[in-house]
Amino acid sequence: MHRRALLAAVASVGALAAPGCVGGVFGEDPPLRLRAMRVNGNETDVRCRLPTSVVESSPALGEILSRADETPTGEWATMGVSEQTGGDVVSALDDACVQTGGIYVVDGRPYFVSVTFTSGADAAAHHAGGSHDHTTASD
Numbered sequence: 001m002h003r004r005a006l007l008a009a010v011a012s013v014g015a016l017a018a019p020g021c022v023g024g025v026f027g028e029d030p031p032l033r034l035r036a037m038r039v040n041g042n043e044t045d046v047r048c049r050l051p052t053s054v055v056e057s058s059p060a061l062g063e064i065l066s067r068a069d070e071t072p073t074g075e076w077a078t079m080g081v082s083e084q085t086g087g088d089v090v091s092a093l094d095d096a097c098v099q100t101g102g103i104y105v106v107d108g109r110p111y112f113v114s115v116t117f118t119s120g121a122d123a124a125a126h127h128a129g130g131s132h133d134h135t136t137a138s139d
Contacts, residue, residue, distance in 0.1 A: 030080030033118050034060055034089060036068035037076045039103060041110035046102025048093070055106055058092045060085045061113070068111055086115045 041047075055062045060081055067077035081089070093100050093113065103110045 029118060031083055031118060032081050032086035033078055033114075033116050034064050034081045034086060035076045035078045035112075035114045035116070036064040037112045038068050038071070038073045039110050039112055040073065041103060041105070043112075044102045046099055047105060047110070048097035048099065048102065049105045050093075050096055052107065054092050054096045058089055061089050061092060064113070065106060065111060069109070080118065081115075089113075090115055 055065060060079070064077055064079055067079065071077045093104065097104070104113050105111075
């Protein structure tokens with residue numbers, strides 16, 4: 001009887017964990033990495049003050065900045081995101097800033113923010129198409 005109860009408990013836990021486990025083990029990793037790092041603010045002269053409304057309109061940007069607030073200054077907080085989400089973050093930064101790629105200041109706190117491919121092969125494939133433009137106002 002004890003063995004059946006134990007097996008039933010393990011089966012129940014397995015059934016509850018399986019959807020997340022299957023997605024994590026067999027699902028694809030997000031193609032992009034969104035990163036943010038708290039910095040001192042004197043690392044570069046390129047800076048952009050991001051209005052709170054920009055951060056609030058981009059949940060992923062808000063999330064990664066919150067994670068960066070929980071990490072020591074100078075260490076990256078990282079999360080995987082889809083191409084759509086990564087593109088939305090890049091667009092939000094481009095729309096809010098005359099010059100991108102430097103320090104982003106939110107509520108007086110300076111950060112570096114970056115969106116990169118998680119795989120070198122994905123980056124190469126992305127750039128091989130040649131049908132897009134990475135220019136910003138600073139180019």
